[in-house]
Amino acid sequence: MAELSGTAGDTVTSGGGGGGRGARHAVVVGGSIAGLLAARVLTNHADRVTVIERDRYPEGPEPRAGVPQGRHVHVLLESGQRALEELLPGFLAELRDHGAPRIGMPGELLQWQAGRFFRRTPSSAYLLTGSRPLLEWLVRRRVLADPRITVVPGTEVVGLAGDPGRVRGVRLRERGAGGRQDVRTLTADLVVDASGRATRSPEWLTELGVRPPGTDTLDTGLAYASRYYRAPEPPPGPDCLGYFFVSGRQHAEGGGILPAEGGRYLVTLSGLRGTEPPSDEAAFLGFAARLPHPSLHTWLTAAEPETPVHTFRSAGNVRRRYDTAGPQPAGFLATGDALCFFNPVYGQGMSVAALDALALDRALADPRRTPTTRRVQLALLRTSRQAWDIASGADRGIEGVRGSAVRVHPAQRPAAWYLERVLARAPGDPVIGDAFRSVTHLNAPPGVLFTPRVARAVLFDRPRPDLPGPQQRQEAAGPPGQRRRSGESEPVRYAAD
Numbered sequence: 001m002a003e004l005s006g007t008a009g010d011t012v013t014s015g016g017g018g019g020g021r022g023a024r025h026a027v028v029v030g031g032s033i034a035g036l037l038a039a040r041v042l043t044n045h046a047d048r049v050t051v052i053e054r055d056r057y058p059e060g061p062e063p064r065a066g067v068p069q070g071r072h073v074h075v076l077l078e079s080g081q082r083a084l085e086e087l088l089p090g091f092l093a094e095l096r097d098h099g100a101p102r103i104g105m106p107g108e109l110l111q112w113q114a115g116r117f118f119r120r121t122p123s124s125a126y127l128l129t130g131s132r133p134l135l136e137w138l139v140r141r142r143v144l145a146d147p148r149i150t151v152v153p154g155t156e157v158v159g160l161a162g163d164p165g166r167v168r169g170v171r172l173r174e175r176g177a178g179g180r181q182d183v184r185t186l187t188a189d190l191v192v193d194a195s196g197r198a199t200r201s202p203e204w205l206t207e208l209g210v211r212p213p214g215t216d217t218l219d220t221g222l223a224y225a226s227r228y229y230r231a232p233e234p235p236p237g238p239d240c241l242g243y244f245f246v247s248g249r250q251h252a253e254g255g256g257i258l259p260a261e262g263g264r265y266l267v268t269l270s271g272l273r274g275t276e277p278p279s280d281e282a283a284f285l286g287f288a289a290r291l292p293h294p295s296l297h298t299w300l301t302a303a304e305p306e307t308p309v310h311t312f313r314s315a316g317n318v319r320r321r322y323d324t325a326g327p328q329p330a331g332f333l334a335t336g337d338a339l340c341f342f343n344p345v346y347g348q349g350m351s352v353a354a355l356d357a358l359a360l361d362r363a364l365a366d367p368r369r370t371p372t373t374r375r376v377q378l379a380l381l382r383t384s385r386q387a388w389d390i391a392s393g394a395d396r397g398i399e400g401v402r403g404s405a406v407r408v409h410p411a412q413r414p415a416a417w418y419l420e421r422v423l424a425r426a427p428g429d430p431v432i433g434d435a436f437r438s439v440t441h442l443n444a445p446p447g448v449l450f451t452p453r454v455a456r457a458v459l460f461d462r463p464r465p466d467l468p469g470p471q472q473r474q475e476a477a478g479p480p481g482q483r484r485r486s487g488e489s490e491p492v493r494y495a496a497d
Contacts, residue, residue: 023047027170027188029157031057032067033136033350034336035194036143037357040087042192043148045364050186051151052172061098061137066196069344071310072226073258073268074132078125079442080351083358088142092128095138099261100130101241105437108241110470112292115250116427117467120240122477124430125437127347129242129258131266135350157195160332161185164209167332192333192360197314199338205329213325217403218392219316221273222247222343225284226310228264229257231303235265235296239474243296246345247272249398253290254345257299264306267296270315270345273400279311295470316403317342317391319384322377330373333380335360340384342391351442352387359383390440393419421458422449428464431457 026046028035031053039049055066063070076084084091096102103109104123111118144151154175161169169187193201202212234241235257242265247254252275260266269277269287277287288297319340322328336353363379364371393416395401396408408416426436435454438444448454 025050025188026190026192027052027186028192028194029170030193030195030336030338031055031140031151031153032194032196032336033139034196034338034353034356035192036136036139037084037087037354038192038194038335038360039149040143040146041357041361041364042190043146044361046189047148049149050188051149052155052157052170052186053151053153054156054175056153057140057151058133058137061131061134063133067132067136069224069312069314070132070136072132072224072312072344073129073256073266073347074135074350075258075347076128076130076135077347077351077441077443078127080354081126081128083351083354084139087354087357088139091138091142094142095128095130095135098130098134098138100128100134101259101261103127103129103241103258106433107474108239109244110235110240110242110295111244111246111427112470113244113246113427114248114423115292115466116424117293117470118427118433119430119464119467120471120474121430121433122475124434125441125443127258129260129266131260132350134261157200158183160191160201160204160208161187162208162329162331164327164329166330167191167208188331190331190333192335193338194334194336196337197318197341199320199334201332201334201338202320205332208329210329211326213320213322216319216321216388216392216405217316218343218395218401218405219403220247220343220395220398220401221276222270222315222345223276224268224270224312224315224344225277225279225287226266226268226312227281227284227308228260228266228306229300229303230264230306231299234259235299243299245291245293245296248394251292253277253287255288255291255296257296265303267300267303272398276313277311279309281305281309284309293469312344315344317388317395317405319381319388319405323374323381328373328377332373333360333377335380339380340388342387343395346387346391346394346440348387348391348442352384355383355442356380386439386442386446389446394423418458419449425458425461425463428466429457429461 024046026042026049028039028051031051039051042049055064105125106118107120107123156175157170157172159171160167171183173183205212242258244256245254247270252272255269257265257267271277335356342348359379363376426433435448
């Protein structure tokens with residue numbers, strides 16, 4: 001493994017949990033997408049990698065208990081697509097071969113956000129909307145084909161082995177009545193926590209005598225209810241592949257229909273605190289009638305449900321501040337949702353997991369700097385910062401939001417005012433909309449929203465009147481290089497109210 005030092009400068013260069021010479025060994029806690037991708041890159045720096053997973057994996061692309069959010073809508077942003085392709089060459093073709101649909105935004109999607117419908121101008125960003133179980137199964141199949149990676153299923157980590165200066169492995173035991181209940185120690189040179197939202201690392205670090213990280217929290221109370229449907233045609237027609245109504249300040253209820261593999265559609269309804277969607281099948285359709293436009297409800301009445309309704313009630317934003325926690329032990333890192341997770345409505349989680357894996361690989365391989373624990377952990381935090389800023393910035397303005405990160409610092413208010421104008425104009429102005437999507441898809445830094453062309457449109461262009469309803473057809477592309485101003489597009493047609 002590339003040298004991994006603690007904050008005091010001690011360096012892990014040998015195997016056996018930091019003592020003696022031998023094969024270099026890394027342990028990953030959690031075998032979901034973030035953990036599997038971390039294991040993949042750790043093979044570039046360790047002789048062997050062990051993944052500890054609480055669940056027993058299904059044989060195929062099936063939901064599992066350890067990923068309760070897996071039954072709900074998941075999307076892979078363009079940034080995540082590029083990261084996965086770099087980590088697992090050929091993966092995107094494999095995903096598409098297994099039926100994962102591709103949707104262009106805004107042209108192929110009816111999107112309502114911040115009280116407005118987006119114009120269906122030519123698409124500037126693309127989502128992959130295959131199911132979470134499909135994507136995880138394909139990642140798992142590719143990663144675990146590497147003989148250097150061993151998975152230990154049906155086993156839970158109950159603590160860390162080591163002392164305040166160094167983590168030297170994990171303490172674990174089998175799950176289930178038939179398994180061994182004695183706690184064993186598995187030594188390692190590096191432990192990576194990828195155990196997700198329910199991570200217990202803060203407790204484990206406390207048990208070692210280490211100050212655990214503080215947390216930034218922001219919770220709108222958002223909850224989900226989802227089920228699969230089949231329908232005779234895409235919603236709402238042949239050139240549009242889905243709906244997306246975003247819960248927020250203007251409307252507490254939201255929902256979406258996105259195509260999945262196998263000709264099915266995954267319908268997810270959402271509601272903020274006090275307006276949670278029902279788990280009752282009869283009430284599911286009634287909740288859809290409360291959305292800002294009847295189009296989604298109308299489509300549901302003609303579709304055939306395939307599964308029961310599944311709910312999910314833990315959809316806030318949490319960031320663990322390892323950057324401000326003080327000295328941390330060498331040989332321990334957190335990644336994925338165990339480090340930072342976001343309101344799922346923004347669709348960032350899987351993409352950030354892939355970007356985290358790239359950041360981990362690059363930080364460990366950096367020839368210019370010794371990869372101390374703190375330096376690598378800061379690289380992972382930087383990777384998730386833009387997604388955090390997007391999700392937390394949008395959620396702060398929602399009534400009833402709770403958490404330690406609710407307050408807006410006075411220095412942030414001018415940028416917040418500007419971004420409000422961006423969000424208000426992005427649905428109608430293609431210049432602002434394209435820049436907005438490049439940022440929210442994590443393709444470009446937020447600075448692109450302040451470039452002269454975009455800033456001029458945000459500050460001075462006349463806003464286009466709100467559309468009275470979703471456009472029935474995509475708009476035609478203008479001449480190459482010509483920017484359509486907010487009020488200069490051709491007449492458009494709208495879906496019936």
